Amino acid sequence: MALPLDVLEKSMNQKLSLLLKDGRLIEGKLTGYDEYMNMVLNEVEETYEDNKRRLGTIILRGNNVVSISL
Amino acid sequence: MALPLDVLEKSMNQKLSLLLKDGRLIEGKLTGYDEYMNMVLNEVEETYEDNKRRLGTIILRGNNVVSISL
Amino acid sequence: MALPLDVLEKSMNQKLSLLLKDGRLIEGKLTGYDEYMNMVLNEVEETYEDNKRRLGTIILRGNNVVSISL
Amino acid sequence: MALPLDVLEKSMNQKLSLLLKDGRLIEGKLTGYDEYMNMVLNEVEETYEDNKRRLGTIILRGNNVVSISL
Amino acid sequence: MALPLDVLEKSMNQKLSLLLKDGRLIEGKLTGYDEYMNMVLNEVEETYEDNKRRLGTIILRGNNVVSISL
Amino acid sequence: MALPLDVLEKSMNQKLSLLLKDGRLIEGKLTGYDEYMNMVLNEVEETYEDNKRRLGTIILRGNNVVSISL
Amino acid sequence: MALPLDVLEKSMNQKLSLLLKDGRLIEGKLTGYDEYMNMVLNEVEETYEDNKRRLGTIILRGNNVVSISL
Numbered sequence: 001m002a003l004p005l006d007v008l009e010k011s012m013n014q015k016l017s018l019l020l021k022d023g024r025l026i027e028g029k030l031t032g033y034d035e036y037m038n039m040v041l042n043e044v045e046e047t048y049e050d051n052k053r054r055l056g057t058i059i060l061r062g063n064n065v066v067s068i069s070l
Numbered sequence: 071m072a073l074p075l076d077v078l079e080k081s082m083n084q085k086l087s088l089l090l091k092d093g094r095l096i097e098g099k100l101t102g103y104d105e106y107m108n109m110v111l112n113e114v115e116e117t118y119e120d121n122k123r124r125l126g127t128i129i130l131r132g133n134n135v136v137s138i139s140l
Numbered sequence: 141m142a143l144p145l146d147v148l149e150k151s152m153n154q155k156l157s158l159l160l161k162d163g164r165l166i167e168g169k170l171t172g173y174d175e176y177m178n179m180v181l182n183e184v185e186e187t188y189e190d191n192k193r194r195l196g197t198i199i200l201r202g203n204n205v206v207s208i209s210l
Numbered sequence: 211m212a213l214p215l216d217v218l219e220k221s222m223n224q225k226l227s228l229l230l231k232d233g234r235l236i237e238g239k240l241t242g243y244d245e246y247m248n249m250v251l252n253e254v255e256e257t258y259e260d261n262k263r264r265l266g267t268i269i270l271r272g273n274n275v276v277s278i279s280l
Numbered sequence: 281m282a283l284p285l286d287v288l289e290k291s292m293n294q295k296l297s298l299l300l301k302d303g304r305l306i307e308g309k310l311t312g313y314d315e316y317m318n319m320v321l322n323e324v325e326e327t328y329e330d331n332k333r334r335l336g337t338i339i340l341r342g343n344n345v346v347s348i349s350l
Numbered sequence: 351m352a353l354p355l356d357v358l359e360k361s362m363n364q365k366l367s368l369l370l371k372d373g374r375l376i377e378g379k380l381t382g383y384d385e386y387m388n389m390v391l392n393e394v395e396e397t398y399e400d401n402k403r404r405l406g407t408i409i410l411r412g413n414n415v416v417s418i419s420l
Numbered sequence: 421m422a423l424p425l426d427v428l429e430k431s432m433n434q435k436l437s438l439l440l441k442d443g444r445l446i447e448g449k450l451t452g453y454d455e456y457m458n459m460v461l462n463e464v465e466e467t468y469e470d471n472k473r474r475l476g477t478i479i480l481r482g483n484n485v486v487s488i489s490l
Contacts, residue, residue, distance in 0.1 A: 211292060211311070211312050211313075212311050212312030212320045213312055213313075213314055213320075214312060214313070214314050214318040214319065214320055214339045215314070216312075217312065217320050217337075217339055218339065231302070231344070247318075247341065272341075273343075275341055276300065276302070276304075276340070276341060276344045277306075277335075277338045277339065277340045277341065277344075278338060278339040279324075279335045279336060279337070279338050280336065280337045280338065280339075
């Protein structure tokens, strides 16, 4: 069985695609996380209502995340 | 009596259909979970307002889940 | 005095009618629960805005529940 | 001083009127409660947008309650 | 320094005016409270969208309260 | 480094401007607080949708606060 | 691996750009934080629906934050 945090650990330095509660889509390389699924992402691109923005490195609060696509 | 987490355990490697708080429907094979009902799902297909998307493997945050159909 | 969880225990294998926060109505037979009022329900029928769906067996997250009619 | 839970204890077997977060009004006789203000109510009548429904016995989740009129 | 709960303690048996999250205004005499700022209020008058209602004695859940005017 | 609660401590008896989640603006002199950032404020003036109200002394629940301007 | 709080620690005295749940954008220099990601920011500029405001020093509640761009 794969614990969700173990799957996150195996995804380190890989590109993830995250859906946030407000509909925002975040794509970036995972460089860190904690037990609350707060994450550090590099080379981030955000898509929101057809607009794209480059955000560089971000800290993302875990409680805003709906799902993480590997 | 069937504890909810025991029922999840018995559903490992089976296809589940999940309803999320935002109305999203997620179908996929359960490959992991934790005590907060965070889940790891494979071969995921998302349906949202008549649009379908294939998402591959996802980590789903348990606090967005309304119900899980076995 | 009847503790809410004791009343749930006495309702095992009986048909319940649950109102969810999003207005969804869930009817089904209670086959399990935990201390957070997460529930396992069999033979589930969901009613939402005049549409009915059969859902079979579901795990329902307790924090989406408003009230449980015995 | 009257602790809220002590006031609830003294209201056992009495008729209460509860306002829920979604605007629903619940009237019923208190037959049980727990430390989270989850309640068991008998002879329940629900009023919602001018519609009344008899609900019999219900378990009500405390986190949906705004106020309890004695 | 005045701790919020100490200020509540000094307001016992005095008339308070409370603003709730849903815009409701509650006026009443404080006769009890607990550590979560759940309160017991007597001689309560509720104002909501220009309608006033007398509610007698109520238990008010603290997590619905925005502010308490002394 | 300045811990948020230490900054609040240094702001005692000073005028603060607080933005609440519902868009309300609260200005007042800080006379107390606790670890949850519940606050006691004196000489309070509330601004909401271009309307101003004097509120005297209030207890403000910390979980409604977005930001505190010193 | 970079823990989110460690990344915040390394961002001390640097300019950050924060997105809040209500769509507000906050730019400022980080001068403090705690384990809940409550933050103290200096030289703050807020952008909200095309309006900019200078806010000086603020304490920002962590539970309103969606993401922090370094």
